[in-house]
Amino acid sequence: MKFSRITGTGSHLPPKRVTNAQFAEDLAARGIETSDTWIVERTGIHARHFAEPDVASSDLAVLAAREALASAGVQASEIDLIIVATSTPDMVFPSAACLVQQKLGVHGCAAFDVQAVCSGFVYALTVADSMIRTGSANKALVIGAEVFSRILDFNDRTTCVLFGDGAGAVVLEASDTPGILASELHADGRHVDILCVPGHVSGGKALGDPLLKMDGPAVFKLAVGVLEQVARSVLQKAGKTDADIDWLIPHQANIRIMQGTAKKLKLPMDKLIVTVDEHGNTSAASIPLALDAAVRSGKIKRGDTLMLEGVGGGFTWGAVLLDF
Numbered sequence: 001m002k003f004s005r006i007t008g009t010g011s012h013l014p015p016k017r018v019t020n021a022q023f024a025e026d027l028a029a030r031g032i033e034t035s036d037t038w039i040v041e042r043t044g045i046h047a048r049h050f051a052e053p054d055v056a057s058s059d060l061a062v063l064a065a066r067e068a069l070a071s072a073g074v075q076a077s078e079i080d081l082i083i084v085a086t087s088t089p090d091m092v093f094p095s096a097a098c099l100v101q102q103k104l105g106v107h108g109c110a111a112f113d114v115q116a117v118c119s120g121f122v123y124a125l126t127v128a129d130s131m132i133r134t135g136s137a138n139k140a141l142v143i144g145a146e147v148f149s150r151i152l153d154f155n156d157r158t159t160c161v162l163f164g165d166g167a168g169a170v171v172l173e174a175s176d177t178p179g180i181l182a183s184e185l186h187a188d189g190r191h192v193d194i195l196c197v198p199g200h201v202s203g204g205k206a207l208g209d210p211l212l213k214m215d216g217p218a219v220f221k222l223a224v225g226v227l228e229q230v231a232r233s234v235l236q237k238a239g240k241t242d243a244d245i246d247w248l249i250p251h252q253a254n255i256r257i258m259q260g261t262a263k264k265l266k267l268p269m270d271k272l273i274v275t276v277d278e279h280g281n282t283s284a285a286s287i288p289l290a291l292d293a294a295v296r297s298g299k300i301k302r303g304d305t306l307m308l309e310g311v312g313g314g315f316t317w318g319a320v321l322l323d324f
C-alpha cells in the first residue's frame with residue numbers, strides 16, 4: 001500500500017510588514033477609523049505583510065517552494081506534480097503552477113492551480129495525496145500562495161485590516177509508511193455571497209466589483225460549526241481521537257475562531273499553532289506558512305500528529321490528519 005508523507009516545508013513572506021498602528025494611521029488619513037485595540041481584540045492580528053506591486057503570487061510561491069525542496073533534500077527536476085492553491089493568481093491563465101514550474105527551471109511534470117480560497121491548501125494537499133496513492137505522482141510540490149492585498153478594498157475597514165500576503169509550500173512524497181492518515185473536503189455553494197470577489201474580466205475590462213466582500217459574522221458562525229464537524233469526521237476515519245492530536249493548525253483567519261475550535265476538540269491552547277498575529281489572514285497560504293513556522297521553531301517534530309483545517313469562500317472547508 002502506498003502512502004504520502006510531507007518530507008519538507010518552506011515559506012516566504014514579503015519583507016514589507018505593516019503593523020496595526022501603521023495601518024490605522026494610513027486609514028485615518030483617508031477618514032476611516034480603526035485601531036490596534038479593535039483589530040487585536042476581534043481578530044488577534046498585530047501585523048501583516050504586503051507584497052510590492054511588481055511581486056506576484058508565483059514569485060512568493062517559488063521562494064517558498066525552493067525552501068521546501070531544500071528541506072526535503074529534493075531537486076526541482078525530481079518533482080513530478082506541482083499544485084498551487086491560490087485565489088490571486090498572476091494571470092487569468094496560465095496557472096500560477098505553470099509559472100512556478102517555469103521559474104524553477106523544470107518542465108514536463110503536471111502543474112495546475114486549485115481554487116478553494118482559504119481552504120485551498122487543504123484541497124491541494126488532498127488532491128496531491130490521492131494522486132500519489134494512485135500512482136499518478138511520486139514527488140509533489142504543494143503550495144499555497146496569495147497576494148490578497150491586490151483584491152482588498154482599502155475603503156472597507158471591516159475587511160482590509162484582516163488579510164496579508166505570503167506563501168507556504170510542502171514537498172509530499174510517496175512513502176511505505178503513512179504520513180497523511182485521512183482527509184475530507186466539503187463545499188456549500190448556497191453561501192457563495194458571504195465571501196466573494198464578484199468581478200470578472202470581459203472584453204478587456206474588469207467588470208463587476210473585483211474587490212473582496214465579506215459578511216464577517218456570517219462566515220464566523222459557519223466556520224466554528226464546520227471546523228469541529230470536519231475534524232471529528234477525519235479523526236473517526238483515521239481511527240483516532242482528539243487526544244491523538246499533537247498540533248492543531250487551523251486556517252489563520254481569526255484567533256477567536258481558532259481558540260473556539262481547539263476548545264471544542266478539547267485541546268489545550270498550547271497545542272494550537274498561531275501565526276495570525278504576525279501574518280494576518282493569508283488565505284490559501286496560511287496553513288503551510290503556519291506549518292513551516294512551527295517546524296522551523298522546533299515546535300513541530302517528526303512523528304507528531306497534525307490536524308490541518310481550512311475554511312473559506314465558496315463556502316468551502318476541509319481537514320487533513322497526518323503524521324509528520
Ligand code: UT7
Binds near residue numbers: 219
Ligand atoms: O478567511 C476566510 C474565513 N474568514 C473568516 O473566518 C472571518 C470570519 N469573521 C471574523 O473574523 C469576524 O466576523 C470579523 C473579524 C470580520 C469581525 O468581527 P466581529 O466581532 O464579527 O465584528 P462585527 O462585524 O460584528 O462588527 C462589530 C463592530 C461594528 O460596529 P457596530 O455596528 O457595532 O457599531 C463594525 O462596524 O465593529 C465595527 N468594525 C470596526 N471597528 C474598528 C468593523 N471593522 C472595524 C475595524 N475597526 N477595522
